[in-house]
Amino acid sequence: MAHRTLRRHLRAARRATVAALRGAPRPRRRVLGGRRIIADGLARAPWTDIYYDAMTASWPRFFGALAVAFVALNLFFAAVYDLGGEPVANARPGSFSDLFFFSVETTSTVGYGDMHPQTFYGHVVATVENFIGLAALALMTGMIFARFSRPRARLMFSKNPVIAIHDGAPTLLVRVANARDSFISEATARMWTLRPVRTAEGRRYVGFQSMRLIKSENPALALTWTLFHPVDVDSPLYGVDAESLRTAEINFIVSVSGFDETSAQMLRARHTFAAQDVRPDHEFVDIIRVDEDGVRHVDYGKLHDIRPVARGADPPT
Numbered sequence: 001m002a003h004r005t006l007r008r009h010l011r012a013a014r015r016a017t018v019a020a021l022r023g024a025p026r027p028r029r030r031v032l033g034g035r036r037i038i039a040d041g042l043a044r045a046p047w048t049d050i051y052y053d054a055m056t057a058s059w060p061r062f063f064g065a066l067a068v069a070f071v072a073l074n075l076f077f078a079a080v081y082d083l084g085g086e087p088v089a090n091a092r093p094g095s096f097s098d099l100f101f102f103s104v105e106t107t108s109t110v111g112y113g114d115m116h117p118q119t120f121y122g123h124v125v126a127t128v129e130n131f132i133g134l135a136a137l138a139l140m141t142g143m144i145f146a147r148f149s150r151p152r153a154r155l156m157f158s159k160n161p162v163i164a165i166h167d168g169a170p171t172l173l174v175r176v177a178n179a180r181d182s183f184i185s186e187a188t189a190r191m192w193t194l195r196p197v198r199t200a201e202g203r204r205y206v207g208f209q210s211m212r213l214i215k216s217e218n219p220a221l222a223l224t225w226t227l228f229h230p231v232d233v234d235s236p237l238y239g240v241d242a243e244s245l246r247t248a249e250i251n252f253i254v255s256v257s258g259f260d261e262t263s264a265q266m267l268r269a270r271h272t273f274a275a276q277d278v279r280p281d282h283e284f285v286d287i288i289r290v291d292e293d294g295v296r297h298v299d300y301g302k303l304h305d306i307r308p309v310a311r312g313a314d315p316p317t
Contacts, residue, residue, distance in 0.1 A: 087122025107133035153267035154179040162282040187221040187258035250275035
């Protein structure tokens with residue numbers, strides 16, 4: 001029984017490997033708006049989108065992949081050297097490790113001098129390896145630089161948007177905070193809903209709908225920024241009560257962009273939350289206070305804190 005199970009798993013792994021090498025469509029798991037989605041029918045091979053994979057992989061996985069590729073490349077050239085008759089001087093006869101380390105020295109252009117090509121075959125292989133090694137080194141350097149130089153916004157979004165009365169009208173509030181000691185000039189915010197709709201023909205589509213913000217621009221985002229969306233007749237939330245929010249298939253997308261004065265680059269941040277995250281009849285807890293010396297304190301630990309509020313009360317500023 002155990003042998004049959006093992007064979008079944010091996011066959012499945014072999015089919016997955018062959019499919020990956022051929023670029024055959026296979027399921028891909030994604031998380032959008034807190035919902036797990038499996039995308040079928042996408043042709044995906046390991047080499048089809050190397051740059052995207054390098055940009056999205058975690059740092060341990062990124063450097064691990066580079067290390068595996070580096071070792072594999074040098075193992076391959078060590079095997080190629082081994083096909084010739086003693087092509088490397090001072091390498092011990094039959095020592096594959098010497099050929100491997102000579103390949104490492106050649107690929108990295110170190111060249112310690114104790115081993116060097118001594119035959120025409122060795123010089124040809126070393127020439128090819130030098131060219132491939134220089135190209136691979138440039139590619140690795142470029143990907144590492146791209147990861148380090150890519151602008152990243154350190155914007156924090158409140159976990160739970162709230163709905164409270166603001167200026168006499170029900171309003172959806174989302175709090176944003178800048179976690180860096182820098183200004184984001186000409187910051188712009190936008191908000192959308194992503195939800196299914198029915199057409200006049202009865203077809204079901206999932207589409208975006210823009211949500212109006214009372215103030216969608218901030219000349220200098222330094223600490224916090226609260227976004228206000230009035231729930232009026234033009235709002236996609238108009239007529240939606242608390243019970244409907246708990247079962248609604250609605251996702252909210254908040255996008256903030258602006259110019260970071262420190263890095264002199266455009267920054268963009270996006271946050272998605274579901275309708276179940278919205279807390280009606282709540283307000284945000286104040287995170288800014290001024291002490292007796294007139295010094296302003298910002299408690300980012302309270303960014304996500306909310307509290308119930310009675311209907312008709314205006315949220316704190």
